[in-house]
Amino acid sequence: ILVKEKGDFEKGFELAKEAYKLKPNDPSISLALGQFAFEAGDHPWSASLLQASASRRSGDTETQYHLAKSLVALGRINEALAAFGRILAAEHSQESKALAGLLKAIETTGDKNLNTDGLDFELAEAWTQAFENNRMGDSDAAVAEYQQILQTYPNFNVAKREIALIQTKAGNHSEDILKLAREAARAYPDNEELKAAIEILENS
Numbered sequence: 769i770l771v772k773e774k775g776d777f778e779k780g781f782e783l784a785k786e787a788y789k790l791k792p793n794d795p796s797i798s799l800a801l802g803q804f805a806f807e808a809g810d811h812p813w814s815a816s817l818l819q820a821s822a823s824r825r826s827g828d829t830e831t832q833y834h835l836a837k838s839l840v841a842l843g844r845i846n847e848a849l850a851a852f853g854r855i856l857a858a859e860h861s862q863e864s865k866a867l868a869g870l871l872k873a874i875e876t877t878g879d880k881n882l883n884t885d886g887l888d889f890e891l892a893e894a895w896t897q898a899f900e901n902n903r904m905g906d907s908d909a910a911v912a913e914y915q916q917i918l919q920t921y922p923n924f925n926v927a928k929r930e931i932a933l934i935q936t937k938a939g940n941h942s943e944d945i946l947k948l949a950r951e952a953a954r955a956y957p958d959n960e961e962l963k964a965a966i967e968i969l970e971n972s
């Protein structure tokens with residue numbers, strides 16, 4: 769792994785392979801080799817190695833994270849979500865709750881781009897950062913993160929919802945925010961916060 773971090777990927781990959789030959793049942797080695805295999809584009813082997821590692825230490829969230837990533841690459845989204853579920857069961861931070869919300873949104877919004885291409889891990893990180901910025905009172909930074917998400921996933925309605933709610937609360941009652949709120953409301957017709965925001969925006 770140290771070799772990998774220094775940029776000599778091929779050497780690190782070969783060292784990991786040799787270590788695996790010597791200790792195929794070592795979960796740490798399986799984890800390391802699984803990460804190398806993923807970066808090399810061998811997603812089936814990566815998933816197999818990471819599943820073997822996870823079976824020997826199911827509570828290790830790093831292993832579950834990399835396993836989820838390899839499963840996403842294979843299009844096995846439900847299994848990836850299950851791996852994320854195990855992470856969330858082991859971690860109870862605000863960031864984990866934000867990630868749980870993102871995963872739930874992906875399941876419920878029916879965004880074909882997300883469901884077909886898999887969960888974008890940069891999206892998960894951006895979502896978590898936006899959540900944390902908003903929690904800390906930096907609404908401008910949170911909105912910027914959500915807007916960045918929408919540049920990649922323009923139909924991701926949960927990001928539209930969050931922008932509309934934050935901006936309405938901040939007093940930004942523009943037509944653009946009203947448009948976002950209405951678009952989000954079509955995906956979340958029973959969301960009381962959105963209903964209240966739209967009423968404020970329409971009457972401002």
